Amino acid sequence: MSKSYGRDRERTSVLRFLSEPGGLLAIDGPPCAGKTLLLEEAVEAARDLGYAVALVPGERLATSADLCRALEQDAATRPLIAVDHAHRDPAALLALLPRLRGRPVTALLALTGAVAGPEVRCALAERGDVLTLGPVDDAVAERLVRALLGAAPDPALTALVATAGGNPRLIADLVLGLREEDLLEVRAGVAGLCEDRPRGDWPRENWPRGDWPRGDWPHEDQPREDWPREDRPREDRLPRRVLDLVGGRVEALPPGAARLVRAAAVVGRSFLLREVAAVVEEDTAALLPAADRAVSSGLVVCADERWEFDSDLVRRAVLGSTPAPVLHAPRHATPVPRADLNDRADRDDHADRDDHADRDDHADRDDRSTPVADEDRGADAVHGVRALAAGGRLGAAIALARDSLGRRPGPAAAAELHVVLAGILLADGRPSDAAAELEHVVVMPDAPEPLRRLASAGRLLALYFSTGSRAGAHALSVLTARDREASDADVVMAATVHSCLEWRAGNLAESLYWGRQSTRWELDRPTAWWQSQSAVSFALKLSALGEFADAERLVRGDGPDEDDAVTSGAPAARAIARARVLTQAGRLDQARAAARKGLLTARDRGLRLLVPLASTVLATVALHRGEVVAAAEHVRRYRADLVAGEAVLHSGQYDWVELLLTHAQGGPGPAVERARERVADPDATRRMLVEEPGAAAWLVRLALAADDVELARAAVAAARELAAANPGIATVSVAAAHARAVLDHDVEELLVVAGRHHHPWAKANANEDLAVLLAEAGHEGRAAAHTALALRIFERMGAEGEAARLRRGAGPALGGGADWQRLSEPERDIARLVGAGLTNRQVAKQLYLSPHTVNYHLRGIFRKLGISSRVELARLAHEQETSKA
Numbered sequence: 001m002s003k004s005y006g007r008d009r010e011r012t013s014v015l016r017f018l019s020e021p022g023g024l025l026a027i028d029g030p031p032c033a034g035k036t037l038l039l040e041e042a043v044e045a046a047r048d049l050g051y052a053v054a055l056v057p058g059e060r061l062a063t064s065a066d067l068c069r070a071l072e073q074d075a076a077t078r079p080l081i082a083v084d085h086a087h088r089d090p091a092a093l094l095a096l097l098p099r100l101r102g103r104p105v106t107a108l109l110a111l112t113g114a115v116a117g118p119e120v121r122c123a124l125a126e127r128g129d130v131l132t133l134g135p136v137d138d139a140v141a142e143r144l145v146r147a148l149l150g151a152a153p154d155p156a157l158t159a160l161v162a163t164a165g166g167n168p169r170l171i172a173d174l175v176l177g178l179r180e181e182d183l184l185e186v187r188a189g190v191a192g193l194c195e196d197r198p199r200g201d202w203p204r205e206n207w208p209r210g211d212w213p214r215g216d217w218p219h220e221d222q223p224r225e226d227w228p229r230e231d232r233p234r235e236d237r238l239p240r241r242v243l244d245l246v247g248g249r250v251e252a253l254p255p256g257a258a259r260l261v262r263a264a265a266v267v268g269r270s271f272l273l274r275e276v277a278a279v280v281e282e283d284t285a286a287l288l289p290a291a292d293r294a295v296s297s298g299l300v301v302c303a304d305e306r307w308e309f310d311s312d313l314v315r316r317a318v319l320g321s322t323p324a325p326v327l328h329a330p331r332h333a334t335p336v337p338r339a340d341l342n343d344r345a346d347r348d349d350h351a352d353r354d355d356h357a358d359r360d361d362h363a364d365r366d367d368r369s370t371p372v373a374d375e376d377r378g379a380d381a382v383h384g385v386r387a388l389a390a391g392g393r394l395g396a397a398i399a400l401a402r403d404s405l406g407r408r409p410g411p412a413a414a415a416e417l418h419v420v421l422a423g424i425l426l427a428d429g430r431p432s433d434a435a436a437e438l439e440h441v442v443v444m445p446d447a448p449e450p451l452r453r454l455a456s457a458g459r460l461l462a463l464y465f466s467t468g469s470r471a472g473a474h475a476l477s478v479l480t481a482r483d484r485e486a487s488d489a490d491v492v493m494a495a496t497v498h499s500c501l502e503w504r505a506g507n508l509a510e511s512l513y514w515g516r517q518s519t520r521w522e523l524d525r526p527t528a529w530w531q532s533q534s535a536v537s538f539a540l541k542l543s544a545l546g547e548f549a550d551a552e553r554l555v556r557g558d559g560p561d562e563d564d565a566v567t568s569g570a571p572a573a574r575a576i577a578r579a580r581v582l583t584q585a586g587r588l589d590q591a592r593a594a595a596r597k598g599l600l601t602a603r604d605r606g607l608r609l610l611v612p613l614a615s616t617v618l619a620t621v622a623l624h625r626g627e628v629v630a631a632a633e634h635v636r637r638y639r640a641d642l643v644a645g646e647a648v649l650h651s652g653q654y655d656w657v658e659l660l661l662t663h664a665q666g667g668p669g670p671a672v673e674r675a676r677e678r679v680a681d682p683d684a685t686r687r688m689l690v691e692e693p694g695a696a697a698w699l700v701r702l703a704l705a706a707d708d709v710e711l712a713r714a715a716v717a718a719a720r721e722l723a724a725a726n727p728g729i730a731t732v733s734v735a736a737a738h739a740r741a742v743l744d745h746d747v748e749e750l751l752v753v754a755g756r757h758h759h760p761w762a763k764a765n766a767n768e769d770l771a772v773l774l775a776e777a778g779h780e781g782r783a784a785a786h787t788a789l790a791l792r793i794f795e796r797m798g799a800e801g802e803a804a805r806l807r808r809g810a811g812p813a814l815g816g817g818a819d820w821q822r823l824s825e826p827e828r829d830i831a832r833l834v835g836a837g838l839t840n841r842q843v844a845k846q847l848y849l850s851p852h853t854v855n856y857h858l859r860g861i862f863r864k865l866g867i868s869s870r871v872e873l874a875r876l877a878h879e880q881e882t883s884k885a
Contacts, residue, residue: 007034007168013131013848014042014108018049020845021078021106024097024128026086028113028121030298030310031249032169033133035110036084042108043082051080051106058085058111061092075104082108087116094120097127114296129846135166135636144168145191148175149184154192157184165311166636170242174313177239238313238320246314247321249299257293261300265318268392270308270603306600378404378413382420389424390567394606397424411446419451422458423528426465427566429608435462450489454526457493461530464497465609472501479514489531492521496534503541506686508726515541519554529569536577540651544691545731546758548585552578569610572601576614580653583617586760588798592621612638616653619661624761626801628664635661652687656695667824668706669856675699676711685718693731694762696739697769704743705824705860716740731758738766747773754786761802764793768806772822820880822864830857834870835877 010027017025027035043053054070061067061083073079081100086093086109093109093116100107107128113121124130136144141161145153153161164170178184178193185194250258263279264271273291277284291307294300299314300307309315381404388397401421405414422437441447441455460478463471478494495518502511515538523531535554542551555574575598582591599614601607615638622631635658655678663671679685679699688695696719703712719736726732734756741749750770757763767790774783787806794803823831826847833843840858844851867873 007038007133007136010038010131010133011041014038015045016845016848017108017129018042018046018051018080018106021051021075022104024100024107024109024124026109026111026113026124026128026130027133028111028124028130029133030114030167031112032167032245032298034168035112035133038133039082039084039108039110043080046080046082046106046108049078051078053080053082055082055084058083058088058093061086061089061096067096070105071099071103073105078106079104080106080108082110084110086111087113087120090116090120094123097123100127112296112298114298129848131848136168136171137166138162138639140168141166141171144171145175148172149179149186149191151186151189151191154190156193157191160193160313163312163316165313167311170245170311170313173241173245174239177241180241181237181239183237183239238317242313242317243321246299246317249297250318250321253297254290254293256287256290257297260287260290261294261297261318262322264294264300264307264309265315265322268604269312269315270306270600272306308603378409378417381407381409382413382416385417385420385424389420392605394424394428394566397421398428411444412448412451415441415444415447415451415455419455419458419526419528422455422462423530423566423569426458426462426530427569427605427607427609431462431466435459435466438462450524450526453524454489454528456490458528458530460490460493460497461533464500471497475501489523489527492518492523492534493531495521496537499541500537503690504683504687506690506722506725508541508545508690508729508732512541512545529566529573532570532573536573539577540580540691543581543584544693545729546584546693548581548758551581552585555581566605566607568601568605569607572598572605572607572610574598575601576610576617579614579617583620584759584761586793586797586799588621588624591617595621613651613653616651616657619657620653623657623660623664624797624799624802626804628661631657631661632665652684652689652691655684656688656692663702663824667826667857668702668860669853671702672706672708672711675702675715676708679711679714679718682718685715686722689719689722689735690732693735693757693759694738694765696735697742697762697765700739700742701765701769705822705864707860712743716743730756735762738762738769742769745773745776747777760793760797761799764790764797764799764802767793820865820876823861827857827861827864830854831861831865831873832877834858834861835874837874 014025014027017023027038029035043055046053052070052073054064054066056064056067067081070079070081083093093111096107109124111120113124113130121130141164142153142158145157145161161171161174164174175184183194184191186192250261253261259280260276263276266279267275273287274284277287280287291300295302295307299310299318301310309318381400385397385401385404388394388400398421401417401424405417405421408414409417418437418441422434425431425434425437435458438455438459441452442459444452447455456478460471460474463474475494475497478490479498495514499511499513499515499518502508502514515534518534519538539551539554542548542554555578575594579591579595579598582588582594595614595617599611599618602610602614615634619631619634619638622628622634638654659671659674659678662674678688696715699715700712703709703715716736716739719732719739723729723733723736734753737749738753738757740746741753747770750766750773754763754766754770757766767786771783771786771790774780774786791803791806794806820828829847830843833846834840838846840851840854843849844854847854861873865873865876867876
């Protein structure tokens with residue numbers, strides 16, 4: 001296995017750089033991203049290629065004699081200077097860069113640019129090329145696990161690996177550490193986490209401490225994350241390798257930054273600086289220098305106005321690697337106990353009550369004449385579970401609920417505990433576990449009937465999330481039962497689930513009927529947060545059909561839920577759904593604000609179920625605004641969330657956003673490859689076309705740009721099939737007509753379509769398509785009018801990226817080159833370099849592409865611009881640069 005496993009693309013770029021002597025390449029990435037391993041492989045390859053290598057540690061840049069000798073060698077010896085950890089002496093690095101100019105020496109650096117500082121990063125970008133190491137994707141992570149274990153990971157292990165955030169070193173240490181500590185088992189070629197097994201009739205004092213049930217040993221009053229590592233259940237332990245790796249990075253920080261990182265781990269994965277300031281009892285402003293150092297370390301990243309750990313595994317490892325005495329030290333040493341200090345008075349009050357409760361419990365055991373009623377004790381347990389969950393401490397709430405159920409409360413309290421616990425498990429993305437809890441209530445003979453119906457409703461939703469279409473038969477059986485009332489919780493949820501399944505199958509009219517019914521019926525009490533799914537799912541359907549006002553009305557109110565077990569669940573779900581509605585309605589600034597609000601609430605409260613859909617909204621908004629790097633980060637995060645979670649809010653948005661991102665990053669070529677994969681899956685294509693009315697025409701436009709007529713025809717066929725199956729749904733018929741008009745170059749049909757689209761983004765694209773066809777037909781005045789209309793729509797949306805794209809190449813009427821806009825960003829990069837006189841091979845080296853790929857793009861550039869020579873391309877590129885100036 002290669003040292004830098006999972007870095008095939010980056011390794012290829014480095015080898016391409018080494019294929020010709022000369023130049024500077026900097027490998028930049030956060031700590032533990034694999035920079036050193038990649039540099040070591042590059043050095044080995046360079047020696048095989050005949051380079052005379054001078055390998056210099058970063059801290060010796062200013063004093064290395066090997067470096068000085070390499071600078072004096074002639075071209076015949078092919079000198080190469082390789083510097084590892086070049087960020088350790090930024091001043092020496094800045095001094096070295098001018099010395100490289102004009103010398104026959106090749107330079108290869110590995111560094112963490114965030115530590116080196118902005119001056120170094122700018123200098124490197126000016127003097128050479130920078131190769132940035134990002135996180136590896138899920139497929140690479142799985143291959144790495146397979147290579148290390150010789151077995152495929154099961155879903156639980158895959159989910160754990162996903163918490164490493166795509167860091168290959170962290171993944172490797174996690175997997176190897178689990179194997180070394182016998183926390184993994186391999187069966188039939190599949191590797192999985194060992195489970196804690198019941199010890200049968202063993203005396204408890206003989207059990208391994210990590211297997212003791214909560215409540216039966218001295219740590220019972222502490223959150224599980226506070227237990228000594230060796231005393232935690234296996235599923236909560238992290239290998240010593242991981243703890244040492246992350247703990248070492250924390251210890252290497254200055255004391256103030258280390259204290260901040262530990263305090264932040266106490267607050268949560270995502271945090272505000274003022275929350276950390278409350279924990280360490282400092283002013284927020286005083287923490288800013290330490291926060292900068294924490295970010296430079298790569299342990300913490302900035303996420304909009306909040307901060308968060310690079311991955312969930314890093315945060316867990318920070319907690320696990322911090323000794324308890326340090327974790328609970330007084331002010332100015334490190335964080336005080338685990339919770340927001342704003343709630344300190346409440347916690348002290350709870351502690352007093354718990355102390356009295358313990359004494360009362362002992363008195364109860366000693367004095368049988370005054371027993372505490374089981375129902376009263378059960379009611380107290382329900383209240384405690386709800387309070388913990390409402391504060392975002394889902395793990396503690398789950399543990400208390402299970403412990404309380406083990407004490408056999410009365411039937412009413414037991415039923416409520418099961419229902420509350422199921423709501424927490426569903427919020428945590430564990431629908432199968434939630435369904436099992438609710439099954440207890442459904443079959444419980446003494447359960448109160450309202451709770452039984454609520455449990456039946458929750459079980460149906462949990463089955464939908466965990467099994468998909470297999471919940472359909474159950475939903476229909478509830479809807480067709482003669483003795484049910486429309487206000488029954490299970491009837492409302494059956495209508496909701498049936499509506500969702502019909503929507504996924506493309507039966508839109510049937511779906512809308514049952515979705516509308518589910519939101520008209522009033523619910524009996526009690527209710528639960530997850531019943532907001534009825535309004536949320538129907539609102540998203542209405543939004544996809546362009547009925548924005550009705551959709552927003554459904555998700556603006558407080559809703560019928562009263563469950564305070566996860567008190568933010570329904571509001572967060574509605575905020576995220578509203579963000580999606582606002583995105584499709586073309587109100588991007590409001591959409592971003594609503595999505596951030598919902599996402600932050602969901603992350604802070606442990607509502608994993610809701611996080612991915614919020615991230616798709618933020619990624620979509622970022623793409624429309626031209627913020628490609630931010631969009632890529634949102635996609636990376638929600639993909640990790642999807643892998644880590646058992647349940648998701650089903651959506652075609654995931655595929656759609658990734659298509660847009662692929663195009664924004666790599667142009668038509670890579671996007672066409674991904675589009676072919678999607679179109680080959682009829683179900684995935686149908687979901688995407690239903691939820692995004694502009695998708696079919698976009699696919700056709702993409703396919704024609706890459707001369708893939710077969711893909712264009714397939715997209716049109718899928719859109720027409722969907723429209724034929726839903727003759728009364730105007731949105732899908734307009735979308736199909738738009739796609740067909742783009743394929744057939746039908747100006748008249750596009751004129752009709754542009755006026756009928758309800759979705760602003762699709763309407764703007766229709767006008768842009770129309771402008772292109774009119775310009776090709778010689779109707780410049782009409783073309784300019786439709787271009788201006790598309791631009792106004794984009795500007796009203798707040799789609800700055802789309803508007804800028806249109807301005808750059810929309811023709812003389814808008815001050816740009818007539819055809820330059822037809823080029824993708826990668827094509828424009830190639831055109832500028834070729835126009836500057838570079839050969840295909842030189843362009844390939846600059847952009848880390850193969851010469852074949854450059855030649856492929858160049859043919860497309862010539863076709864789009866209507867030219868046939870590099871001389872004409874140089875003229876157009878010069879005119880474009882002059883117009884910008």
